[in-house]
Amino acid sequence: LSSQEYVHELRSGISEDKLLNCLESLRVSLTSNPVSWVNNFGHEGLGLLLDVLERLLDKKQQENIDKKNQHKLIQCLKAFMNNKYGLQRILGDERSLLLLARAIDPKQTNMMTEIVKILSAVCIIGEENILDKILAAMTIAAERNNKERFAPIVEGLENHEAQQLQVACMQLINALVTSPDDLDFRIHLRNEFLRCGLKKILPELKETEELDIQLKVFNENKEEDSIEL
């Protein structure tokens, strides 16, 4: 399919299995085609992808197919932003971060792993006030479910049956907590995570070998900050 044919399909309001097939084909095209193709698709395609994701997230009763489509959409967004052009377009659309944060669901471990990795990557590219945008998106998303903004991340970190999710969540914690230049803000974010449940589970996390690198980063930065303090 050409990029315009995908745009037409997405605009036609297809859903369920037809949408899933279209999105899987789009994911492959976004991954394998040159950036110019992604560029062409992106003009209208990004907005349409976000529209579909928003529609799925707004559905009161989410069927299994809806969750599959959400996951496929996240994979399309990741493929789309895997180049400088797509990344700039995603960061340029304020809905992107909010919809990514809203799609975080500790019960859907594979999708949450991918979302959290995307947010961590976006957080460390050094784009101006990106940290504030991510925190704002997480706050708004959490408030919709009457939760603290970091609660889903700590919940993901506790899931011993999903080690990839645990690693991704610890990466996001490190990405967020090391972002501020201001020492007080770094300490504030770290303490917020600790209060939100991280303090209680840190001792048991040491048992998980896959987390060694991220826990080392977390402790080193905590140490550096207390010395600076």
Place this chain on the structure above:
Amino acid sequence: EGDETGVMDSLMEALQSGAAFRDRRK
């Protein structure tokens, strides 16, 4: 240079290895 793909992949590798966090503010 704008046509370079793999931007997210390399960011994610830097996160995975911990390299992303070394001297983040220097």
